[in-house]
Amino acid sequence: MAAQRTYGGISADERRTQRRAALLDAALEIVGTQGLAKMTVSGLCAQAALNERYYYENFDSRDAVLTALMDEITAELATAITEAVRGAPPDSRATAHAAITAGIHVLTDDPRKAKVALVAGMATPELRARTTDTIRAFATMVATEGIDFYRVADQRLDPTIEFRATYLVGGLVQVLTSWSQGELALTRDELIEHTVDVFVLLGEDLAQRIGGPADEG
Structure with a gap:
């Protein structure tokens, strides 16, 4: 399937893993420096430089x-x-x-x-x-x-x-x-x-x- 093709030498699963790691790094930065109240979907995605659809690809809350x-x-x-x-x-x-x-x-x-x-x-x-x-x-x-x-x-x-x-x-x-x-x-x-x-x-x-x-x- 096209979704599973490699892009730039990186597979779809690897890209998903990278996006998940980026979101967790963003959460660590936001919670660790600004506080839990600042951790929103839009804030996480902005910090991670990702579209919000990638958040919902990995997390539901x-x-x-x-x-x-x-x-x-x-x-x-x-x-x-x-x-x-x-x-x-x-x-x-x-x-x-x-x-x-x-x-x-x-x-x-x-x-x-x-x-x-x-x-x-x-x-x-x-x-x-x-x-x-x-x-x-x-x-x-x-x-x-x-x-x-x-x-x-x-x-x-x-x-x-x-x-x-x-x-x-x-x-x-x-x-x-x-x-x-x-x-x-x-x-x-x-x-x-x-x-x-x-x-x-x-x-x-x-x-x-x-x-x-x-x-x-």
């Missing part, structure tokens, strides 16, 4: 755009944290420091991402539900890493592990939200160090309670 953008940021966070943990020295503080530093840098090296993930993510019931799912997913990541690190795989279903992981991730989201809005008088390095302190304290305490070996690092 503003929430759909924001959900896709949040999913991209979540994937970037997960990749950065996983790679940081993989390369960290084998002790609890170094591992926690590497993971937390990587995650916080993703959100703060480009402050627009923090605004989307932490502020816009609470704007509507649908986005709040997505944020809750994301927190749950990262809590599962924290729990899994802790279980593997402290070698307590037989406790995988212990509800205390899930509780502490959710508490840590949910608390960090709230702290980052307050910090990004200038409500906490901490430098980024101080924020990272305090966060590491809390993660290590609760992690090592729980490992001792449920029988995991003490960290020798």
Whole structure:
């Protein structure tokens, strides 16, 4: 079909992917610098230099755009944290420091991402539900890493592990939200160090309670 022909060496599917990426980049710029209220269909398309029909080719609502953008940021966070943990020295503080530093840098090296993930993510019931799912997913990541690190795989279903992981991730989201809005008088390095302190304290305490070996690092 003509719609599937290549143009300039780029297929129709590739062009559609490029247009979708341009719309998401536009959403990041608008929400991250001007605020959620400024994100309209016409504004997105003007920012992306695209006809409005290409918006409707990819999205059916503003929430759909924001959900896709949040999913991209979540994937970037997960990749950065996983790679940081993989390369960290084998002790609890170094591992926690590497993971937390990587995650916080993703959100703060480009402050627009923090605004989307932490502020816009609470704007509507649908986005709040997505944020809750994301927190749950990262809590599962924290729990899994802790279980593997402290070698307590037989406790995988212990509800205390899930509780502490959710508490840590949910608390960090709230702290980052307050910090990004200038409500906490901490430098980024101080924020990272305090966060590491809390993660290590609760992690090592729980490992001792449920029988995991003490960290020798």
